[in-house]
Amino acid sequence: MHSRVLQESVNEESSANAKKVEEEKMFQEIVDKFFTSIQKEKGLDRQNFRCNSCKKSIGLTFSKYKLCALDGMYYCEICFESGVLNIIPSRLIYNWDSRPRLVHPNNKILLDRINDRPFIRIDVLNPALYHHCPTMNTAKILREKLSFAAMYLLSCRDSVAHDLQMRVWPKEYLYNDIHLYSFSDLITVLSGQFQRHLSSILSYAVNHIHACILCSQKGYLCEICPSNDVIYPFEIETTFRCNICFSLYHKKCIGEMSCPKCIRKEFYANCQTN
16 A cells, blocks of 8 residues: 555656656747747748648638748638737847737747746847847846845845845846846836836835945945945946955046955965065
């Protein structure tokens, strides 16, 4: 009896793992098909003048047909009867083209399956988008600020860290992986909802940092100038953060200079070796 129950448990686990592998395979196929490049018309001859779904003959001398803007394939009017307008992911990612186009219903279903899954890396797929699209650049700046502010709150009291996590749940990647997006995120960037949401969380975080005894003491003083004003790394418009030692300075103070702290460390290291 015990061995049978154990075997059933093993079979269920094996079946679940196989299902998970199959789902991941399907996910990758959808990504490769719809997100990595803009699909172009293949030409009816490439489909042997047949509907990509039911294989019915289509073309000028046969039945009428429609083009799916998502996969670049042709379908008969019957299969395409419930086709819907949708923004094409690859066109949005590479051209910031948000014009809705006709999509085959089955492809729409596939797209909706992964709509909220974060896997689109703008820094890999099209980093130039930040330079050519003001709305995406604004989103990037807000996420950079939030990533710095989040470091303070996550190292504060547990209740504060938990509060921040709940405000962004289930999208912690908003502050810990700032170039990562889901397709639904990009759609909300278009409407401005994404930026408003980020601004709200950032405002909460910054207000906490300034008011909190623990967080406010983790600010910096610019060692180049005599100012006693405390500065923070999320003030990216006015501060410069060294990528090596993470020291913080006023942008106007450091200008084109090298980091003073790094210069001192290099000087002391050279003295010890000589």
